[in-house]
Amino acid sequence: MSQFVLALDQGTTSSRAIVFDHSGAVRSIAQQEFRQIHPAPGVVEHDAEEIWNSQLSVAQQALQRASLDASDIAAIGVTNQRETTILWDAQTGEPLAHAMVWQSRASAPICEQLKADGHDRLVRERTGLLIDPYFSASKIKHLLDANPSWREQAQRGKILFGTVDSWLIWRLTGGRRHVTDASNASRTMLMNLHSVAWDDELLEILDIPRAMLPEIRSSSELYGETAPELFGSPIPIAAAAGDQQAATFGQTCFTPGSAKNTYGTGCFLVMNTGSEPKFSSNSLLSTVGWKIGESITYCLEGSVFVGGAVVGWLRDGLGIISKSSEVEALAASVPDCGDVYFVPALAGLGAPYWDPYARGTIIGITGGTKAAHIARAALEAMAFQSRDLVEAMQADAGAPLTELKVDGGASADNLLMQIQADQLGAPVRRPVVAETTALGAAYLAGLAVGYWKSTDEIAANWALDQEFKPQTERADADRAYARWRAAVERSRDWAKR
Numbered sequence: 001m002s003q004f005v006l007a008l009d010q011g012t013t014s015s016r017a018i019v020f021d022h023s024g025a026v027r028s029i030a031q032q033e034f035r036q037i038h039p040a041p042g043v044v045e046h047d048a049e050e051i052w053n054s055q056l057s058v059a060q061q062a063l064q065r066a067s068l069d070a071s072d073i074a075a076i077g078v079t080n081q082r083e084t085t086i087l088w089d090a091q092t093g094e095p096l097a098h099a100m101v102w103q104s105r106a107s108a109p110i111c112e113q114l115k116a117d118g119h120d121r122l123v124r125e126r127t128g129l130l131i132d133p134y135f136s137a138s139k140i141k142h143l144l145d146a147n148p149s150w151r152e153q154a155q156r157g158k159i160l161f162g163t164v165d166s167w168l169i170w171r172l173t174g175g176r177r178h179v180t181d182a183s184n185a186s187r188t189m190l191m192n193l194h195s196v197a198w199d200d201e202l203l204e205i206l207d208i209p210r211a212m213l214p215e216i217r218s219s220s221e222l223y224g225e226t227a228p229e230l231f232g233s234p235i236p237i238a239a240a241a242g243d244q245q246a247a248t249f250g251q252t253c254f255t256p257g258s259a260k261n262t263y264g265t266g267c268f269l270v271m272n273t274g275s276e277p278k279f280s281s282n283s284l285l286s287t288v289g290w291k292i293g294e295s296i297t298y299c300l301e302g303s304v305f306v307g308g309a310v311v312g313w314l315r316d317g318l319g320i321i322s323k324s325s326e327v328e329a330l331a332a333s334v335p336d337c338g339d340v341y342f343v344p345a346l347a348g349l350g351a352p353y354w355d356p357y358a359r360g361t362i363i364g365i366t367g368g369t370k371a372a373h374i375a376r377a378a379l380e381a382m383a384f385q386s387r388d389l390v391e392a393m394q395a396d397a398g399a400p401l402t403e404l405k406v407d408g409g410a411s412a413d414n415l416l417m418q419i420q421a422d423q424l425g426a427p428v429r430r431p432v433v434a435e436t437t438a439l440g441a442a443y444l445a446g447l448a449v450g451y452w453k454s455t456d457e458i459a460a461n462w463a464l465d466q467e468f469k470p471q472t473e474r475a476d477a478d479r480a481y482a483r484w485r486a487a488v489e490r491s492r493d494w495a496k497r
Contacts, residue, residue, distance in 0.1 A: 002074040005446045006062065006235070007438035008055055010080040010164050011243065012101065012265040013312070015054040017062040018438040019073075022451070024461035026435060028068075030061035037098060042105035042347065042356070042495065045098035048086045051164065052171050056230065063231065070231040076172070077239035077445030079246035079437050080164035081265075082187045085139035087150065087212075088167070090160050093175055096150065099164075100139040103266075103305055103347040107138035108356045110145075114138070119205060126202060128186070128193045128277055128286025133356055134303070136163060137189035141206045154212040163188065165240040166214045172237055174227035180214040182296065183245040186288040191216065193277050193286060196296065219245070219290040220444040239444035243437045244268040245289050248299060250440030251405045251431065252459040259393070259401060261386055261420075262437065263410035266350070267307035269389040271300045271397065282392035283352040290444065300396060302351040302389030306360075308410040310344040310378045320371040328413045331376035337480075340364040341487035342377035345494075352392045353488065361491035382410065383419040384484040390424055403427045407436040414468075422472035423481060432463040 004027055009016040013036065019027040032054040037045040059076075063069065083102035088095045100106065111131050114123070123131050133139070140161055144151040153159045162170065166180045185191040185198075190208065192199040198213055217223060219241045225234035241249065244262060248270045251260040256274040261267060270289070277286045277298045289299040306313075311324045321327055343349075345358035362374060390401055403426055410416055411430055421428040433439055446452040470477075 002072050004066070004068060004072055004074065005442040005451055006059065006073045006076045007442040007445070008059055008076060008078045008168065009243070009438040009441065010051060010055050010078070010168060012081045012103070015051065015058050016438065017055070017058040018435055018442070019062050019066045019068065020439060020442045024433055024439055026433065028062045028066035029435075030058035030065060032058050044101040044104040044347065046084065046101055048088070048095035048099045048167060051099065052168065055168060060231065070233040070235050073235050074451045075236045075238035075445040075449045076226065077441030078165050078168055078237065079241050079243050079441035080168065080184070082163060082184060082242040082244070083134055083136050084164050085136045085143070086162055086164065086167045087140070087143055088160055090158050093171065096159065097143060100143065102134055104139070105133050105348055105356045107133040107142040110138040110141055111356070114205070123189060123202070124279070126192050126199050127189050128279065129189050130283065130285070130354055131189070132354055134350065135187060135189035137202070137206050137208065140208050144208070151207065151209065155209040157211040159212055160214070161212045162214055165242075169223055169237060169240065172226045172230065173224045177224040178214045179217050179223050181217055181219040181240040182288045182291040183219055183242045184240065185216045187242055193288070196288065196291065218292060220292045220448045222448055236449060238448035239441055241290055241441055241444055244270050244301065245287070245299065246440030246444070247407055247437040248272065248440065249290055249443055250436030250438070251407060252455070252462045253405070254455050254459060257397070257399070260405040260407060260436070261389075263307050263382060263406065263408035263416070265307065265309045267304035267382055267386050267389070269302040269386060269393060271393055273298050273300050278396070280392070280396045282395045283354060284389070284392050284396060285351070292447065300393060302392055304385040304389065305347045305350045306344040307382050307385065308408065309346070310342070310381060311410065313344070313346065314375060314378055318374070320375065327375050327379065328415050330372050331379050332415050334370065334372040334376055337377045337380055338364070338369055338373040339483070340369055340373045340377045341484055342374065342381045343487050343491040344378065344381050345491050349488070349491070352388055353492070355492050357493050357495040358491045359494040361487060363487045363490060379413065379416045380419055380480070380484070382416060383423045384481060386420060387423045387481060401426055403429055406430050407434050417468045418471065421468040421470050422477050425470050425474055425477065428468040430465045432465045434465070
């Protein structure tokens with residue numbers, strides 16, 4: 001048995017590769033950022049070739065840094081930014097256009113028309129999702145409507161669609177495998193949540209050819225092998241999962257009711273709801289968590305579009321910090337936000353608002369406002385948005401959240417984690433291995449090839465780094481939260497006015 005598993009973690013702002021050992025510890029890591037393309041307000045794109053080249057490069061670097069070769073790797077697991085939509089030529093592998101990123105609002109008019117045509121209930125019942133430009137379906141339609149000849153070519157299988165997992169697996173296998181897993185497919189707004197198959201009625205409504213879609217497979221199985229020239233010899237590709245589902249698996253949320261929150265580019269709260277889909281009454285999403293063999297685990301999810309990305313905006317857009325790691329010290333230099341509230345609706349608002357026309361708002365500025373107050377308000381915004389999700393999830397579950405497991409880059413910020421515990425009135429628990437998204441992909445791949453024998457063996461790897469307990473009076477936390485909700489209302493529908 002090879003001694004390690006390689007996880008490819010293709011995120012919204014960077015591609016990473018991490019080599020894990022059997023204990024779930026990181027042996028090596030490599031990371032590379034790539035361009036964020038903003039051709040118009042609310043439109044976000046990536047160069048699909050940059051995604052591929054950066055991901056291949058870091059995978060090769062991770063092996064080199066650990067002094068390993070292909071024979072040392074039992075399997076590769078892929079995890080990815082979800083919903084991001086790529087169309088490519090089936091013969092040449094050339095992307096036809098920039099990838100439409102999950103954050104992009106370009107297809108909002110298509111979603112408005114779908115709602116006007118009365119398709120809300122059908123989409124909700126079939127997919128567990130809400131009609132929103134967040135998901136892949138309207139992005140595919142947007143691209144095909146803008147280029148009518150592409151639809152005809154797609155009908156003949158000449159043009160392929162994939163989310164980022166499909167794109168990477170297609171390239172890794174030298175174009176031999178066009179597949180996705182159930183967790184990623186469930187985020188397209190085209191998969192029937194009950195049959196775990198593409199839904200013919202939705203494909204007809206959106207005029208999307210079935211021939212361009214990948215085959216839906218389980219999240220943990222052998223898809224194929226890498227082309228020999230990429231790593232010197234073939235490596236099995238044995239898992240794929242959307243980043244938030246992978247993080248939930250990496251956090252070992254294997255029992256119904258267990259939940260995690262990831263603080264990445266966005267914030268994503270996911271709760272295991274068991275073997276049957278549970279539909280939300282509070283604007284959350286029902287989704288496939290993972291599929292292993294014929295066994296499916298479903299989840300409820302709340303999605304915040306701009307979480308940790310707001311820190312990048314403070315750095316790159318506003319220039320009040322020179323690197324992201326400086327935000328905690330700056331925010332901690334003031335005792336509170338000075339009654340400044342920041343709604344980071346830089347790409348609209350996700351759950352529970354689902355407003356693609358909301359825009360970023362900083363309110364409460366006075367002559368005494370400093371950069372530190374804005375930095376603190378930005379951190380608090382992540383905690384407030386996550387509380388929005390928790391309150392909706394508690395209402396759906398009918399029970400309070402007793403603890404929250406956390407991960408993602410911004411979870412390293414101790415001030416943010418303390419603010420989060422104060423807002424939730426519940427402990428926040430951060431694991432030793434914070435790379436839970438990549439770890440989840442590694443676990444799923446390792447299970448497929450027998451590197452790990454069971455989820456019980458995997459659960460034994462989870463270890464606590466730090467627990468943050470509430471310190472603020474509930475009345476004070478609730479008062480601040482009420483002010484945040486008032487600020488949100490001032491950001492709503494701005495792009496429509």
